[in-house]
Amino acid sequence: MLYPMMMNLKGKSAAVIGGGGIAERKAAGLLEAGAAVTIISPRVTAGLGKLISEEECIWKEKCFENDDAAGFFIIIAATDNPMVNREVKQAASDNQLVLMIDDPYLSDFQVPAMVRRGKLTLTVSTDGASPKLAKKIKKQLSQTYDERYENYLEFLQQSRRFILENVRDPAWKNRLLEQMISEEFLHETDRKAAFQKLYESYLKESKQCD
Ligand SMILES: C[C@@]1(CC(=O)O)C2=NC(=C\c3[nH]c(c(CCC(=O)O)c3CC(=O)O)Cc3[nH]c(c(CC(=O)O)c3CCC(=O)O)/C=C3\N/C(=C\2)[C@@H](CCC(=O)O)[C@]3(C)CC(=O)O)/[C@H]1CCC(=O)O
Numbered sequence: 001m002l003y004p005m006m007m008n009l010k011g012k013s014a015a016v017i018g019g020g021g022i023a024e025r026k027a028a029g030l031l032e033a034g035a036a037v038t039i040i041s042p043r044v045t046a047g048l049g050k051l052i053s054e055e056e057c058i059w060k061e062k063c064f065e066n067d068d069a070a071g072f073f074i075i076i077a078a079t080d081n082p083m084v085n086r087e088v089k090q091a092a093s094d095n096q097l098v099l100m101i102d103d104p105y106l107s108d109f110q111v112p113a114m115v116r117r118g119k120l121t122l123t124v125s126t127d128g129a130s131p132k133l134a135k136k137i138k139k140q141l142s143q144t145y146d147e148r149y150e151n152y153l154e155f156l157q158q159s160r161r162f163i164l165e166n167v168r169d170p171a172w173k174n175r176l177l178e179q180m181i182s183e184e185f186l187h188e189t190d191r192k193a194a195f196q197k198l199y200e201s202y203l204k205e206s207k208q209c210d
């Protein structure tokens with residue numbers, strides 16, 4: 001059973017071995033998460049070339065050698081040569097997290113399919129059984145959890161903080177937090193005003209109980 005986790009990669013060093021389309025996809029994901037990415041490959045795609053020329057990542061223009069694995073927090077072996085990908089895994093220490101893009105079972109982690117809506121992240125993993133199904137489910141989720149969720153999450157974060165700071169009674173706290181995630185608030189055009197109204201009704205009711 002794989003252990004799912006949301007990892008903070010800001011400033012962490014990551015190596016991508018290989019410079020093809022798959023390496024490019026994985027490097028883009030790592031960069032989006034704020035990792036410091038080094039590409040090790042004799043050739044790179046135009047997309048990676050652009051990232052390199054814009055100094056978004058470093059390029060070591062060479063074939064992988066064992067010493068290249070040293071020091072990286074995360075390593076993605078993404079060449080088209082299974083032998084090289086295996087060498088990468090063997091060269092790494094047990095304390096480094098290695099993904100072999102052609103061998104989920106020897107890897108320390110896998111990359112799931114993903115939908116991002118601001119602070120909301122939905123991921124789908126099939127443990128390597130069917131990446132295509134993961135992609136299909138991702139598309140379905142992206143329709144249900146559409147772009148509105150980005151703003152909605154911002155609103156939820158702010159109003160939750162407000163509730164935690166201002167409402168002491170645990171039952172009320174729970175009731176208000178529950179109301180926030182109702183369909184009504186998702187569809188609401190002026191969420192702030194609706195929240196204000198709700199909070200005022202809480203103030204009124206809680207005073208009556210004092
Ligand atoms: C989800 C996604 C995330 C991402 O890569 O960002 C991802 N693969 C995606 C797509 C995809 N990959 C492949 C196809 C062609 C159809 C097919 O082969 O089925 C398609 C579909 C397409 O491209 O349309 C081929 C493939 N993939 C792996 C192998 C090796 C093997 O099976 O042993 C081979 C055969 C290579 C060969 O031909 O030799 C292995 C892995 N791919 C994974 C993730 C991990 C397991 C995730 C899971 O199962 O949940 C894992 C284990 C490791 C990893 O890469 O992390 C991404 C969706 C992107 C999106 O959402 O748009």
Ligand SMILES: NC(=O)c1ccc[n+]([C@@H]2O[C@H](COP(=O)([O-])OP(=O)(O)OC[C@H]3O[C@@H](n4cnc5c(N)ncnc54)[C@H](O)[C@@H]3O)[C@@H](O)[C@H]2O)c1
Nearest residue numbers: 018019020021022023040041043063064079080084101102
């Ligand atoms: N996990 C996934 O999501 C997924 C999806 C499709 C394919 N794959 C696998 O990924 C592999 C790579 O796919 P691609 O389309 O990126 O291939 P590609 O042929 O476009 O790229 C391979 C890259 O590896 C580099 N390379 C080769 N030998 C190397 C070495 N010794 N050291 C460093 N770099 C080296 C090449 O220069 C090239 O840049 C495929 O062969 C397939 O097995 C994985």
